[in-house]
Every structure is written in structure tokens, then in C-alpha cells.
Amino acid sequence: MALHLLEDCCQGMNIDPRNCLLVTGVLEAVDEGSIEPILRSSTEYLCKCKMRGHIFVREEGAFAVLCELPSAVDPLQVPGVLVLSGVI
Numbered sequence: 253m254a255l256h257l258l259e260d261c262c263q264g265m266n267i268d269p270r271n272c273l274l275v276t277g278v279l280e281a282v283d284e285g286s287i288e289p290i291l292r293s294s295t296e297y298l299c300k301c302k303m304r305g306h307i308f309v310r311e312e313g314a315f316a317v318l319c320e321l322p323s324a325v326d327p328l329q330v331p332g333v334l335v336l337s338g339v340i
Contacts, residue, residue: 254316261274261318265318270325271320271321276312278314278315279315280315288301288302301321302321306318
């Protein structure tokens with residue numbers, strides 16, 4: 253489901269899904285303005301990420317956040333604790 257959600261979000265925003273990742277499980281209590289700084293500070297790889305949008309995933313009871321990077325996502329560089337799904 254997460255991969256389809258990522259692809260749908262990217263297509264709707266005209267963004268290359270290879271340059272994006274979807275961070276899932278973001279709790280409602282997390283302030284929207286603090287999501288991007290948290291991701292940027294989590295690892296050097298994500299320091300240039302840009303939050304493009306978020307959507308509430310009812311089945312998880314949490315938000316999924318679409319993040320764009322300047323180049324294709326390298327899954328080996330992204331901390332697994334933060335990124336639950338992405339495109340290789």
C-alpha cells in the first residue's frame with residue numbers, strides 16, 4: 253500500500269518518485285512544522301530533504317509524509333527507523 257501511495261502522491265504533484273521517500277507512522281501530535289527539521293537532523297543523507305506534503309492514513313492512525321531529495325533515493329543511506337517505505 254505504501255508504495256502505491258508514494259507513486260500516487262508523486263504523480264499528483266508531478267515529482268519523480270525515484271527522488272522521493274515516504275515516511276509513515278508520523279503521529280498526529282507531531283507539529284507539521286517540525287517534521288522537516290527532524291528528518292533533516294536525523295542523518296546527513298536527509299539534510300537536503302524537502303517535505304512536499306502529508307496525508308492521514310486511516311489504517312495506521314498516523315500520517316504519511318512525502319519527502320523529496322535532490323537525487324534518486326539510496327535505500328542504504330536512509331535510516332530504516334525513519335523510512336518505512338520508498339522506491340529503489
